[in-house]
Amino acid sequence: MLTVTSIGRSFGDLQVLDGVSFEVRPGRMTGFLGANGSGKTTTMRIVLGVLAAHSGTVTWRGSPVTGAVRQRFGYMPEERGLYPKMGVAEQIAWLGQLHGLDQATAKRNTERLLDQLELGHRGKDKLEELSLGNQQRAQIAAALVHDPVMLILDEPFSGLDPIAVETVLGVLRERAANGVPVLFSSHQLSVVERLCDDVVIISGGKIAASGARDELRARYGTTRFELVVASDAGWVRDVPGVRVVDVDGPRAVFELDGRPDADRAVLEAALRRGTVRSFTPVVPTLDEIFMEAI
Numbered sequence: 519m520l521t522v523t524s525i526g527r528s529f530g531d532l533q534v535l536d537g538v539s540f541e542v543r544p545g546r547m548t549g550f551l552g553a554n555g556s557g558k559t560t561t562m563r564i565v566l567g568v569l570a571a572h573s574g575t576v577t578w579r580g581s582p583v584t585g586a587v588r589q590r591f592g593y594m595p596e597e598r599g600l601y602p603k604m605g606v607a608e609q610i611a612w613l614g615q616l617h618g619l620d621q622a623t624a625k626r627n628t629e630r631l632l633d634q635l636e637l638g639h640r641g642k643d644k645l646e647e648l649s650l651g652n653q654q655r656a657q658i659a660a661a662l663v664h665d666p667v668m669l670i671l672d673e674p675f676s677g678l679d680p681i682a683v684e685t686v687l688g689v690l691r692e693r694a695a696n697g698v699p700v701l702f703s704s705h706q707l708s709v710v711e712r713l714c715d716d717v718v719i720i721s722g723g724k725i726a727a728s729g730a731r732d733e734l735r736a737r738y739g740t741t742r743f744e745l746v747v748a749s750d751a752g753w754v755r756d757v758p759g760v761r762v763v764d765v766d767g768p769r770a771v772f773e774l775d776g777r778p779d780a781d782r783a784v785l786e787a788a789l790r791r792g793t794v795r796s797f798t799p800v801v802p803t804l805d806e807i808f809m810e811a812i
């Protein structure tokens with residue numbers, strides 16, 4: 519497990535990270551969400567040791583992260599970083615060797631990864647000859663070639679078409695299933711919603727929410743309900759303790775203002791009036807949680 523505790527960092531007078539704490543658990547895909555400039559890349563750079571924190575600690579399995587441990591991390595930086603004029607397979611295998619693999623293992627891992635990422639037929643091409651989406655797949659292969667114990671990926675899904683998202687996801691999921699903690703940042707909330715087990719939301723350099731995706735959704739979703747009846751549902755507006763979000767004919771979406779049993783009062787009133795087609799809590803999307811948390 520990777521544990522980030524109370525990280526702080528400034529650039530000049532600008533405090534960019536303030537008391538940032540979260541965990542990336544083994545076998546879990548953790549989505550790191552935040553608006554532009556909220557501090558995701560800075561946090562990732564600190565975890566990787568590319569940048570120093572001004573306060574706080576980063577530990578791996580309970581011990582401070584040393585250079586030798588970082589050597590075994592896999593990182594896909596925001597600025598990417600493969601060589602445009604070098605052959606794809608050649609440079610990925612070479613990166614594997616830089617991370618300590620022998621030549622034969624580096625070559626074998628490279629071939630396997632390129633095949634998995636459906637790039638096997640492009641291995642001999644120069645990176646610059648690949649489309650942007652395929653260059654992105656090559657970057658992912660480069661982050662994975664040395665069988666890292668921890669994966670940190672800055673926007674790994676940006677620029678990928680939906681089929682490529684599935685391909686890359688399959689590769690990352692396989693690593694997670696083998697116990698590797700995976701931390702990845704993304705702006706595509708709908709993608710993260712589908713992909714991640716855990717979520718960390720950062721806003722203005724502070725953690726706004728974190729935890730298991732489903733727990734977060736449940737926590738943020740306990741106060742909103744949808745009622746569908748057989749006739750007009752406008753009367754819901756008059757139930758005490760209820761704030762109506764939307765009424766559209768027989769369908770009403772409302773929130774509770776904290777008064778106990780207001781949801782029950784709505785349901786009982788609806789039953790008294792006639793047929794109730796459905797009455798369900800509304801589970802928020804990650805988009806909605808994100809907008810509320812930041």
Ligand SMILES: Nc1ncnc2c1ncn2[C@@H]1O[C@H](COP(=O)(O)OP(=O)(O)OP(=O)(O)O)[C@@H](O)[C@H]1O
Pocket residue numbers: 529534552553554555556557558559560561
């Ligand atoms: N080397 C630097 N010098 C000065 N300011 C910096 C530096 N690196 C980052 N910042 C500032 O720190 C803040 C956080 O930047 P960071 O790149 O971590 O955000 P981010 O969440 O990754 O954003 P994005 O989603 O746009 O990539 C921004 O205000 C940025 O301008």
